[in-house]
Amino acid sequence: MGKRLVVNHRWCKGCGICVAFCPKEVLAMKNDKIQIADESKCIRCGQCELRCPDYAIFLEDVINKTTEEAQ
Amino acid sequence: MSTEKPSALISKYLRTQHLPHIWCPGCGHGILMRDVAKAIDNLKIDNDNVCLVSGIGCSSRIAGYMDFNTIHTTHGRAIAFATGIKLAKPEMTVIVVAGDGDISAIGGNHLIHAARRNIDLTVVVFNNDIYGMTGGQYSPTTPKGELGTTAPYGNIDRPFDISALAKGAGATYVARGTAYHAVQTIKMIQDGISHKGFALIDCISACPTYYGRKNKKGGAVEMMKWQQANGVSVEKAAGMTAEELAGKLVIGKLHQEMGVPEFTEEYQRIIDRFTVGG
Ligand SMILES: Cc1ncc(C[n+]2csc(CCOP(=O)(O)OP(=O)(O)O)c2C)c(N)n1
Ligand code: SF4
Ligand code: SF4
Ligand code: SF4
Numbered sequence: 001m002g003k004r005l006v007v008n009h010r011w012c013k014g015c016g017i018c019v020a021f022c023p024k025e026v027l028a029m030k031n032d033k034i035q036i037a038d039e040s041k042c043i044r045c046g047q048c049e050l051r052c053p054d055y056a057i058f059l060e061d062v063i064n065k066t067t068e069e070a071q
Numbered sequence: 072m073s074t075e076k077p078s079a080l081i082s083k084y085l086r087t088q089h090l091p092h093i094w095c096p097g098c099g100h101g102i103l104m105r106d107v108a109k110a111i112d113n114l115k116i117d118n119d120n121v122c123l124v125s126g127i128g129c130s131s132r133i134a135g136y137m138d139f140n141t142i143h144t145t146h147g148r149a150i151a152f153a154t155g156i157k158l159a160k161p162e163m164t165v166i167v168v169a170g171d172g173d174i175s176a177i178g179g180n181h182l183i184h185a186a187r188r189n190i191d192l193t194v195v196v197f198n199n200d201i202y203g204m205t206g207g208q209y210s211p212t213t214p215k216g217e218l219g220t221t222a223p224y225g226n227i228d229r230p231f232d233i234s235a236l237a238k239g240a241g242a243t244y245v246a247r248g249t250a251y252h253a254v255q256t257i258k259m260i261q262d263g264i265s266h267k268g269f270a271l272i273d274c275i276s277a278c279p280t281y282y283g284r285k286n287k288k289g290g291a292v293e294m295m296k297w298q299q300a301n302g303v304s305v306e307k308a309a310g311m312t313a314e315e316l317a318g319k320l321v322i323g324k325l326h327q328e329m330g331v332p333e334f335t336e337e338y339q340r341i342i343d344r345f346t347v348g349g
Contacts, residue, residue, distance in 0.1 A: 004072060005072070006072045006073070006074045007072070007073055007074070008073070008074055008075060008076075008077070009073060010075060010091070011090060011091045013091065013095075013097070014096055015096040015097030015279075015290075015291045015292070016097070016290070016291065016292050017097060017291055017292055017295055020292040020295070020296070021295070036072075049078070050102075050105075050253040050254065051102055051250070051251070051253060051295065052101075052102075053094065053096075053097060053098055053099065053100070053101025053102050053291075054090075054091055054092070054096075055077060055078065055081045055085075055090070055101075055105065056091075058078040058081075060074075060078065061079075
């Protein structure tokens with residue numbers, strides 16, 4: 001089971017905490033909302049999720065499509 | 072990827088229909104609420120077996136958001152309500168979340184006596200050094216010299232160290248965390264809940280709107296960076312002098328005492344003495 005980075009623009013209040021503490025410069029702010037600028041650099045460390053006061057960015061489990069179909 | 076669906080953790084522990092919450096952008100309280108959820112999740116305690124009690128303040132709004140048995144009480148009195156709940160249902164995990172004003176100003180008396188009784192409650196303080204909800208008045212934890220709406224020329228009082236206060240009053244588990252040090256703080260909340268007896272976790276929050284702005288501490292990011300730069304672990308602090316520790320935040324378990332009689336168990340013993348066949 002892998003993980004993917006997801007953001008909820010509706011809940012983001014634009015505080016910038018996730019951008020400041022992401023160790024890989026994956027994130028950026030655009031019009032006071034969070035943007036995933038370069039997902040390829042993301043190491044899935046979860047620092048952003050840990051400190052987002054609004055639960056607007058997190059790592060989601062992705063169930064492998066083929067296993068899902070097999071079930 | 073963009074989503075409108077909350078994470079599994081948030082869906083399980085928060086009343087998502089009330090989100091986004093009312094707290095300001097970058098308020099440390101949001102981070103600390105997730106820490107409480109994560110601690111319960113790690114301990115695998117059923118939501119229905121948790122009762123979360125709060126008083127009044129920005130921090131106390133938590134009772135509206137968390138999907139446990141919750142009660143939003145009156146300013147300073149959360150511990151009094153929690154004491155009644157714990158006595159009625161000793162098997163329940165009872166958690167109090169309170170602001171520094173709520174717990175150490177108006178509620179200070181409840182705090183010291185609950186600690187003295189060693190009742191099995193876990194108090195999680197969202198300590199932002201100010202009265203957030205009412206507009207930035209200084210609280211008992213505002214450092215000397217800092218500004219508040221009621222201290223326009225600087226606070227002249229010496230601050231309470233809530234951890235030291237709780238320990239002095241008899242609390243049997245005391246720890247200090249911060250919004251920045253989320254991993255450690257989650258563990259402290261977990262350990263506080265697992266501890267049989269009165270536990271207090273003094274969590275340094277951040278109020279960028281009032282405390283940050285009034286005291287020119289910058290915004291939410293700068294306040295988090297300050298916690299990152301000034302947090303010192305208990306282990307490291309043990310080798311530092313008082314001068315070196317001035318202005319630092321000592322993070323970790325500060326005190327734990329085992330084997331002290333717990334209030335609800337002592338109370339039950341009295342009941343048993345007068346119960347037929349007991
Ligand atoms: C009996 C009573 N006195 C005063 C108030 C006004 N009041 C509401 S919240 C608050 C303090 C809030 O500060 P704190 O407990 O530190 O929580 P924060 O808002 O900073 O999270 C005060 C004085 C009240 N609601 N009830
Ligand atoms: S998971 Fe880590 S690397 Fe990826 S965006 Fe979040 S903080 Fe950055
Ligand atoms: S930490 Fe959360 S609320 Fe703040 S900018 Fe990032 S996603 Fe938005
Ligand atoms: S006033 Fe301060 S404590 Fe209250 S929600 Fe805003 S930032 Fe948080």
